[in-house]
Amino acid sequence: MSLLFPVILFSQTSGKVIKVSDGDTITVLLKGNTQKKLRLAEVDCPENGQAFGKNAKQFTSSQVFGKKVTFKETSTDRYGRSIAKIYYDNDKYLSKELIKAGMGWWYYPYSKDDSLGKLQEKAQQNKIGLWQDVHAVAPWDYRKMKREQSKNKKIEAAKVQLKTKETV
Known part of the structure; x- marks a missing residue:
């Protein structure tokens, strides 16, 4: 049984890209009308509210939206999304193309591919x-x-509530 797990985890699947959430997250439609959300492996793109976040999303859309892609799942993130290497247009590696185009950072803590770091340096x-x-x-x-700002806002709101209760 333990021998089957790596085969399943690293098996290659294909589907049509039906949604691009941001530069490094897409949704594919699989056989049987099943949708699967995928987080791109080895790259971290700017967030939607961040400078170049929209550009990264547009780049990903221009490369894969509406197209058939092949993907290899490598792991799962803390939000339950599958982390995957996405290939399109005759084996172009989407993460590599994003880094090459300056639309994402090489996510080095989760990558063993130093060539992506060299592409980032060149960009x-x-x-x-x-x-x-x-x-x-x-x-x-x-x-x-952003997390720290949110935490600070909650602390400030709690202080205001305490002051309000003290004056009543």
Whole structure:
């Protein structure tokens, strides 16, 4: 039984891209009209509210929306989404194309492919895509900043409530 798990986990599947949520998240329609949300492996694109977030989403849409893609699931993230390597147009690797176009960061903590890091360096040197912004913020830092802002707002709201109760 344990020998079957890796075969299932790394099996290749295909489907038609019916939705692009952001630069690194797509939904594919599988056989039997089943939908599957996939998070792209090895790349982290700017968030929708972040500089170049819309550009990354548009890039992903222009590459795969409405097309048949092949994907290899590699793991699952903490939100239950499948992490997958997505291939399209005769084996173009979507994560690689995003990094090459300066539309995403090489997600090095979750990647063993150093060639993606070299592509990112080249995009940075040539100021391609998000690398035009000298103050580009990595999506993981942006998300952390947003979480801290949200936490601070909750703390401030609690302080206001306490002051209101004290004056009543």
